[in-house]
Amino acid sequence: MKSAEVRQEEQLRFAEYMRAVAEQRDKRAFEKLFDHFVPLLRSFSLAAQPGASLLADEVAQEVMIKVWQKAHTYNKEMANVTTWIFTLARNSRIDYLRKNSRHESDIDPTNLWGEIVDENSDPFQAAQQKRSEELISKQLKGLPEDQQNALRKVYLEGKTHKQVAEELKLPLGTVKSRVRLALRKLAISIPR
């Protein structure tokens, strides 16, 4: 696993590539992003739909074209490049899956997940978002493996708690409490 410093440097480099794509339509910078993210995008699709290499291709292509198209809306104060691309990938995967089998639905997801756009960002927010990013990546490593595993299945495989419970042969309540405990430790919980 990469150290925090290495990862931070990597994110800075990605942000530079994004700027080059946005301002100079720099294809070499785009290629760097492509080389790094396409294998991840492919794994992400295959995690939800094993064996569906066509879907993996389509999602990867759609996301990378969006990166090219929307590079100018990316603001590094709002999110790091990986978070931004993760949200594009999630949105794209949702749309492909609803047209196929997994979540067959007539609901148009376009208006349901806002893209992270360059709006009302202030220094305070930027600092806060950086802090939560650091906290999450640090605390995540300290979580018990069973909690990490439950979250990983939800995020990467796109499984509901119920599906995770069935797969792991655990009571639904156990899975739910693992997720709840993990989120609490990551400081993701709503004050009541």
Added chain:
Amino acid sequence: MLKHHPSSELLADYASGSMPLSHSLCIATHLEQCDICRQQAHKLNQLGAQFFMQQSSTATSADNDLKAKVMGCLDEIVFSTDESASDTPKRTAASNKVDSYKPPKALKQFLDDSYDSLEWTTVSPSFKITTLLKDKNGAQIALSRVKPGGKMPHHRHTADELTVVLEGSFSDEGGIYKKGDFICRDSKHKHKPVVTKDAECICLMVLDAPIEFTGWFTRVLNPLVRRNHAQS
């Protein structure tokens, strides 16, 4: 400030895209009104990005084919302009509507700028309902509209029910719910909501299975709801 929020587990299911779209619709509607949950959702995106980057992945020859394809078409792709900015004027231009409500963006697929443009089924003098969609997974997406001080008919949940208050407020045994509040009830719950006297109340309701009303007018109502259901 809003008091009733989705749980952080539900927000995680939304941020990961693992919940049904009908449920995501309710979360998205709530997020439009709730800064706190938007912040949590952003953190949940950051968490998702952590898992995303930890994936084991190796470049394959298919990546090179895809790269050739994508690089080849870059010159034809124009920078997209901000879509949300371009449809703002359209919204404000439609000023001849009757009510002053601004329906949530999340419901854009179903209605443009006015609840009045929908076909409402009058169920009782104070209660109307309209079905926006009966989704492929059996979920029913509906809006309810209750006059000030009106009661919502007793109903039984045959499955989980999510409610988001779009306008006005109502109360039940659990408390008072205001514009933007998010309520999740399971099938065991039987509740008797009453709308507050100051204003009408419009709610988004998402049910995993069609709603069933209980009480004296059940026989009148259920066929109506079913018809409403079938029409969509």
